[in-house]
Structure formats: C-alpha cells, structure tokens
Amino acid sequence: MYRYDDFDAAFVRERVAQFRAQVERRIDGSLTEEEFRPLRLMNGLYLQLHAYMLRVAIPYGTLNGAKMRQLALIADRWDKGYGHFTTRQNIQYNWPLLRDVPDMLEALAEVEMHAIQTSGNCVRNVTADHFAGAAADEIEDPRPVAELLRQWSTDHPEFQFLPRKFKIAITGSPNDRAVTRAHDIGLRMVRNARGEPGFEVIVGGGLGRTPMLGHIVREFLPKADLLPYVEAVLSVYNELGRRDNKYKARIKITVHETGVEKIRELVEARFAEIRPEFHGSDQALLADIEAAFAAPAWKNAPTDAYEAALRDPEFRRWSEQNLSRHRNDNYAIVSVSLKKQGATPGDATSDQMRVLADLAERYGHDELRISHEQNVILPHVHKGDLPAVHAALKAAELATANIGLISDIIACPGMDYCALATARSIPIAQDIATHFHALGLEEEIGGMKIKISGCINACGHHHVGHVGILGLDRAGVENYQITLGGDGTERAAIGERAGPGFPAEEVVPAIERLMRAYLAERQGPEETFIDAFRRLGPAPFKAALYPEEGKRDAA
Numbered sequence: 001m002y003r004y005d006d007f008d009a010a011f012v013r014e015r016v017a018q019f020r021a022q023v024e025r026r027i028d029g030s031l032t033e034e035e036f037r038p039l040r041l042m043n044g045l046y047l048q049l050h051a052y053m054l055r056v057a058i059p060y061g062t063l064n065g066a067k068m069r070q071l072a073l074i075a076d077r078w079d080k081g082y083g084h085f086t087t088r089q090n091i092q093y094n095w096p097l098l099r100d101v102p103d104m105l106e107a108l109a110e111v112e113m114h115a116i117q118t119s120g121n122c123v124r125n126v127t128a129d130h131f132a133g134a135a136a137d138e139i140e141d142p143r144p145v146a147e148l149l150r151q152w153s154t155d156h157p158e159f160q161f162l163p164r165k166f167k168i169a170i171t172g173s174p175n176d177r178a179v180t181r182a183h184d185i186g187l188r189m190v191r192n193a194r195g196e197p198g199f200e201v202i203v204g205g206g207l208g209r210t211p212m213l214g215h216i217v218r219e220f221l222p223k224a225d226l227l228p229y230v231e232a233v234l235s236v237y238n239e240l241g242r243r244d245n246k247y248k249a250r251i252k253i254t255v256h257e258t259g260v261e262k263i264r265e266l267v268e269a270r271f272a273e274i275r276p277e278f279h280g281s282d283q284a285l286l287a288d289i290e291a292a293f294a295a296p297a298w299k300n301a302p303t304d305a306y307e308a309a310l311r312d313p314e315f316r317r318w319s320e321q322n323l324s325r326h327r328n329d330n331y332a333i334v335s336v337s338l339k340k341q342g343a344t345p346g347d348a349t350s351d352q353m354r355v356l357a358d359l360a361e362r363y364g365h366d367e368l369r370i371s372h373e374q375n376v377i378l379p380h381v382h383k384g385d386l387p388a389v390h391a392a393l394k395a396a397e398l399a400t401a402n403i404g405l406i407s408d409i410i411a412c413p414g415m416d417y418c419a420l421a422t423a424r425s426i427p428i429a430q431d432i433a434t435h436f437h438a439l440g441l442e443e444e445i446g447g448m449k450i451k452i453s454g455c456i457n458a459c460g461h462h463h464v465g466h467v468g469i470l471g472l473d474r475a476g477v478e479n480y481q482i483t484l485g486g487d488g489t490e491r492a493a494i495g496e497r498a499g500p501g502f503p504a505e506e507v508v509p510a511i512e513r514l515m516r517a518y519l520a521e522r523q524g525p526e527e528t529f530i531d532a533f534r535r536l537g538p539a540p541f542k543a544a545l546y547p548e549e550g551k552r553d554a555a
Contacts, residue, residue, distance in 0.1 A: 001062060001064055001292060002293070009112070012109045012112075012114045015043065015105075015114065015116060016106050016109055019039070019101075019102055019105060020105075022036065022040075023098060023099065026098065027098065027099060033047075038120075041120045042116070042117075042119070043105070043115050044056065044116065044117075044118035045101055045115070045119075048094065048419050049417055049419045049421075050094075050095075050417065051095050051096070052096050053092055053417070054092065054093045054101060055090050055092050055115060055118040056090060056113060056114070056115050056118065057090055057113070057114060057115060057116065057118050058113075058370050059125060059126060059147065060126055060147070061127060061370040062128075062143060062367070062368070063113075063369075064360060064366045064367060064368065065360045065368070066357070067113055068354075068356055068368055069353070069354055069357040070107060070110065070111040071083055072353035072354045072357070073350070074107055074108070075093065078093070078096050078097070078103065079095050080094075081349055081350050082347050082350065083347070083350075084346050084413065085347075086346065086374065086459075087410060087459060088118075088167070088372070089125065089128075089369075089370045089372055090118055090370075091370070092413075094417050116154060116155075117154060117155075119165075120165065121160075121161055121162045121163065121164050121166075122153070122156075122161070122165070122166065123149075123153035123159060123162075123166045123167075124167050124168075126146045126149045126153070126168045126169070127168070127372060128142050128143055128170050128171065129142060129170070129176075129177045129178045130177060130373075130377050131333055131377065132171075132369070133295070133367075133379060134326055134327060134379035134380055135172075135177075135324070135325075135327065135333070136325040136326060136327050137173045137174065137175050139172050139173065139174070139190070139191060139197050140197050141293055142171060142172035142187070142189060143293055144289045144292075145170060145187070145223070145226060146170050147289050147293075148285065149168060149230065151289075152231075158234075158235070159234050163237070163238070163242055163250075164241065164246060164249035164250045164251075166184045166185075167183045167184050168183060168184065168185045168187070168230070169182075169185075169186050170186075170187040170189075171187070174188070174189075174190065174490065175489065175490060176488075176489045176490040177489075178372065179372060179488040179489075179492075180202055180205075180214070181213045181214050181488075182211075182213065182214070182461070182464055182488060182492065183202070183205050183206070183214065184204070184205065184214075184250065184251045185203055185214075185233060186201075186202035186203075186214050187199045187200070188200040188202065188490075197223060198220045198222045198223055199220070200216060200218065200219055201217050201221050201233075202214035202215065202217070203215055203251065203263065204255030204256070204263070206251070207461060208250070208457050208458050209456040209457070209458075210247075210250075210253065211458065211463040211494045212256065212494075213493075213494060215255060215260040215263075217260065224283055227278065228271055228275045228278050228282075229267070231274060232268075232270040232273075235270050236263065236267050236270055237251045237254055240254050240258060240266075241253075241254045298330070298382075299330075299384075300330075301330075301382060301384050302384060303330060303382075303383040303384045305385075305386075305387050306383040306384055306387065309387040309390075315387065315390055317401045318399055318401040320401075321401040321405070322335045322336070322337065323335070323386070326380070328380075330382060331380055331382055331383065332383055332386060333377060333378070333380075333381075334364075334377065334386070334389060335375055335376075335377055335403045336356065336375060336376040336377065336378065337398070337400040337401075337402055337408060338374055338398075339402060339433065340398075340400040341407050341430075341434045342430050342433060342434045343430070343433075344426050344429075345409050345410065345411040345426070346411070348376070351396065352396050352397070352398055355396040356398070358392075363385040364378040367380055374410055374411075375403065375408070404449075405443065405446070405447070405448060406436050406441075406442050406445050406448040406450060406515070407432070407442055409429040409432060409433060409450045410449075410450075410452065410460050410465070411426055411428070411452040411453075412425050412452070412453050412454050412455075413454070413459075414426055414452075414453075415454055415471075415478075421454035421455045421471070422455045422472050422473040423454050423472055423473060423478040424454060424471060425452045425471060427504070428471070428504065428507055429450075429452050431507070431508050432450065432508055436515070439512075441515065444525075445518070445529070446525060447528045447529070447530075448466055448529055449464075449465050449467070449487075449488070449530075450466070450467045451465030451467075451468050452465075452469040452470075452471070453468075453469070453470050455470075455471065456470070462483060462486070462495070463494050464486040464487055464488035464494065465483070465488075465495060466484075466485070466528075466530045466533070467482065467483070467484060467486075467495075467511065468483035468486050468495045469483075469507065470482075470483070472501065474501070477503065478503070478504050479501040479503060481498075481500075481501040482499075482501075482502070482511075482514075483496060483497050483498065484496055484538055484541055485534070487530060498545050513544040513545060514541055514544050514545055518532055518541070521536060521540055523535075
C-alpha cells in the first residue's frame with residue numbers, strides 16, 4: 001500500500017489548515033454561503049437535504065486496518081455512528097456539523113486520508129477493480145497506475161476547473177469489475193501480440209441524464225505512455241468542453257458533438273506534442289510507487305480447517321456466494337456484504353468498521369478494499385482462516401451470503417439524504433431485498449444486478465443494472481421507471497426503458513412478476529437473467545411488467 005511521503009503529508013496538512021480558516025470565516029459571517037460553496041466543494045463538503053455531508057476519498061478503494069478504524073472513530077465522534085460507502089469507493093458522513101469538519105479532516109490526515117477532489121469540476125477519486133492485486137484473472141495490479149494518476153491529478157493547475165467533473169476507472173483484468181465503459185476515461189489492461197501489458201483507452205462514457213458508453217480511442221497503449229496520453233485527453237476536453245450548459249458539459253457530450261474520430265485525431269496530436277515533455281519522470285515515479293504494492297508474504301499453512309468447515313451448510317453457502325478465486329490457490333478473496341436484507345445498502349456502523357479493521361490486520365495482510373458495489377473486500381485471506389473470519393463476520397451481522405444476488409442492490413442515498421434526489425432509493429432497495437428473501441427465491445434467481453437511483457444523475461448506476469430502477473417525481477408523487485438489460489462489465493450495455501413508471505407500492509410486485517417470468521423462460525439454472533434477456537429480447541419481460549397491456553391487446 002502506498003504511504004505518504006513528506007510532500008504528501010505537508011500538502012494535506014496545509015489544505016486542512018487552509019479550510020479550517022475558511023470555515024471560521026463562514027461561521028463568523030465573513031464569507032457568505034455563495035462565497036463559501038466553491039471552497040467547501042474543493043474539500044468534499046456538500047450541503048445536502050438535512051445537513052452537511054463530507055465525502056472522503058478512498059483512492060482506488062484501498063485502505064488498511066488503521067484507516068478503517070479511524071473512519072469508525074470519525075463516525076462516532078462527529079457523526080451518528082455509521083458511514084455510507086459509495087459507488088466511487090468513497091465513504092460519506094451524512095450528519096457532520098460545519099464547525100467539526102476541520103477536525104474530521106485533521107483526523108483523516110493522521111492516517112494519510114483526505115477529502116480533496118471528491119467534488120468539483122476536477123478529476124475525482126480514481127476508482128479501480130476491487131479485486132486488484134488479488135484476482136486470479138488479473139494481468140497486473142492496476143493500483144500503482146491509479147496512484148500515479150491520483151498524484152498527477154491532485155491540484156493539477158490546468159485541470160482544477162474543467163467544464164465538468166471528470167471520472168477515471170481502471171482495471172488490470174480482462175473481466176471488467178470497474179465499469180470502465182461508463183467513465184469519462186476507462187482504462188482496461190490488455191496484452192498486445194507480443195504479450196506485453198498495456199491499456200485499452202476508453203473515452204466519453206458516463207451515465208446521468210444522457211447515458212453513453214465510452215468509445216475506444218486506443219486499442220493498445222504502452223504503459224509508459226499512459227500519463228501523457230491521459231493528460232492529452234484532459235487537455236483536449238478542457239479546450240473543447242462546453243461551459244455554457246452544465247448538462248452538456250461532460251466529455252461524453254464533447255465526444256458526441258465533435259465525433260470520436262476527430263477527438264482521437266486531436267488527442268493523438270496533443271499526445272505527440274506533450275509526450276517528450278515528460279522525460280521519463282513519470283516512469284521513475286511509477287517504479288517507486290510499484291514497490292509499495294508488492295504482494296504480501298503469503299502464508300504457507302494447511303487448509304484443513306476450511307475443508308472441514310464446508311460440512312456446515314451455512315458456511316458452505318457463504319463460501320459459495322461470497323468467496324472469489326485468488327491468484328494464490330491457498331487463499332480466497334472475501335466479499336463482505338453490506339446488504340443484509342432490510343439494511344441500507346452501503347452503510348456500515350462504526351462497530352462493524354472496527355471488526356473489519358481487526359479482521360484485515362489479523363487474517364488479511366492488513367488490506368481492505370471498498371467495491372463500487374458498496375461492499376467491503378478482504379482481498380487476501382488464507383483458506384485455513386476462513387472459518388474464523390466467517391464466525392467474526394456473523395457476530396457482527398456481516399456474514400450475509402448474498403453477493404451477486406437480487407438483494408445485493410446498489411442504491412444511492414436518494415431523497416432520504418440528497419438535495420438533488422426526486423424520489424427515495426433506500427426503502428425500495430430494502431423492500432425488494434426483504435421480499436425476495438422471504439420468498440426464498442434469491443438463490444433460485446441467481447446472478448442479478450439491480451441498481452437504483454433516486455434521480456436522473458444516476459449515482460446508483462441504474463443504467464447498467466440488469467434491472468435498473470430510476471425514481472422520479474410525477475406531480476409530487478414518487479414514480480419509478482424500470483430499465484432492462486443493462487450491464488457494467490466488459491459486455492457493457494445501457495438498459496432499455498421498459499415502459500411507464502410505477503408508484504412506490506407497485507415496484508416490488510412488478511419486480512416479482514419480472515423474476516417469475518425469467519424463471520419460467522430461462523434455459524436452466526445456468527442461464528442468468530441478463531443472458532436470458534439477450535436471448536429472448538425485451539418482449540416477454542415487458543409483458544410480465546405490464547400484464548394489463550397484454551390483456552387489452554388480446555381483447
């Protein structure tokens with residue numbers, strides 16, 4: 001894991017002191033809210049529906065026990081005893097008092113964390129595959145490159161006031177677990193004909209009111225060229241991006257209006273111009289960073305305890321659902337569900353955070369990841385330690401065996417917290433999860449990605465859900481549109497709107513009709529919902545959602 005050097009530490013401390021003075025000026029009235037707004041946003045502080053909200057960066061989703069334990073302390077001391085993990089691998093505190101925020105930032109700085117550039121028209125928190133450094137299918141760990149991008153983009157003098165916010169995602173695996181096609185820049189590690197690792201560069205993706213998948217502008221970019229190439233993309237966007245209309249200011253609109261071929265031409269020209277200016281300094285820095293991400297010293301011990309524990313049906317079910325293959329056959333990747341049926345997706349109490357910190361330190365080589373799916377990952381757990389890990393998770397109500405199932409729902413905070421939301425997300429997610437758990441259908445349905453957003457900004461990634469749910473306001477009444485067939489993997493797709501929306505009380509019955517139609521139509525348990533949708537098309541699923549229309553057509 002990367003550790004701050006003297007420059008990093010001084011930079012973050014200086015920002016804390018600077019913001020502390022700005023908060024004091026806001027409190028004493030020297031700054032108006034309008035004057036204070038850009039200053040707080042530069043430090044990750046939002047004014048939400050009921051209170052301020054502090055968004056803390058967890059770069060590329062990686063942290064250790066000390067950082068997680070400090071997040072728990074902050075939750076207890078200055079918030080309401082919990083935090084909310086987001087689809088950008090950040091954590092949000094929903095109830096801080098303005099006067100306490102500088103102290104929260106000071107506490108973060110103590111463990112090499114901050115909230116810089118978690119808001120604003122700049123390069124936001126760089127996200128990565130949550131299995132990075134552990135996955136069996138990985139070409140290389142992408143986190144050193146993500147750290148390089150973080151350092152380069154932080155307080156970059158040219159890119160602090162872009163036309164709009166800018167998001168980068170990176171994966172080191174051919175199996176995309178970072179939703180790269182839905183980002184302003186997506187980076188997928190690939191190999192060329194000679195077997196050398198490099199990146200497929202995707203530009204112009206994004207969700208929100210105008211969802212678009214990114215375009216491949218370079219099929220293979222050598223690793224050594226990545227930073228100047230990314231800078232070239234940002235430079236072209238900064239010049240061409242619209243500033244007259246914030247709804248048309250994202251790079252996806254720039255690419256759409258300019259044309260991908262012209263964008264590629266401009267980026268390549270700018271890349272050729274600036275590449276010599278780097279003089280290899282970025283590669284020297286990358287080499288230093290890579291040393292901080294060396295694999296841990298793997299534990300050489302028997303796995304008998306794991307094999308014996310598989311005789312317990314509860315442990316076996318958790319093992320089958322929540323464990324993923326590790327690059328070391330004696331290890332497993334543990335996905336810890338923050339989606340116990342009826343819970344708020346992505347929320348973790350301070351006590352649960354401390355349990356996760358303890359487990360990471362004791363059994364996980366002191367590493368944790370936050371996934372964009374709002375769960376927590378223990379990336380390196382020896383199989384012999386899995387029974388003890390499961391027992392500790394169970395005691396903390398963190399052993400729900402539902403990773404990838406219908407109750408493992410992504411949901412934004414919605415109208416319970418967010419000032420932009422037009423409908424609630426959390427109650428819908430809770431109702432769906434508890435309903436299908438009560439029916440006993442979760443495992444029978446199998447792999448299912450339901451994603452819920454409380455407004456068109458799509459923080460819940462509903463466009464790339466197998467089933468997406470978008471909450472809207474219709475004359476003061478919450479109304480929920482359903483989309484079908486979205487996918488956030490390497491087979492990325494934007495979901496199709498199924499038809500008219502549903503009032504809140506009709507969403508769960510509609511989803512049940514949809515799932516029962518899928519179970520009736522699939523070609524055996526091995527065919528997932530998304531595969532059945534691709535085979536059959538939307539017609540049978542729309543008929544299930546809107547049975548009255550079918551009756552009218554028959555009449």
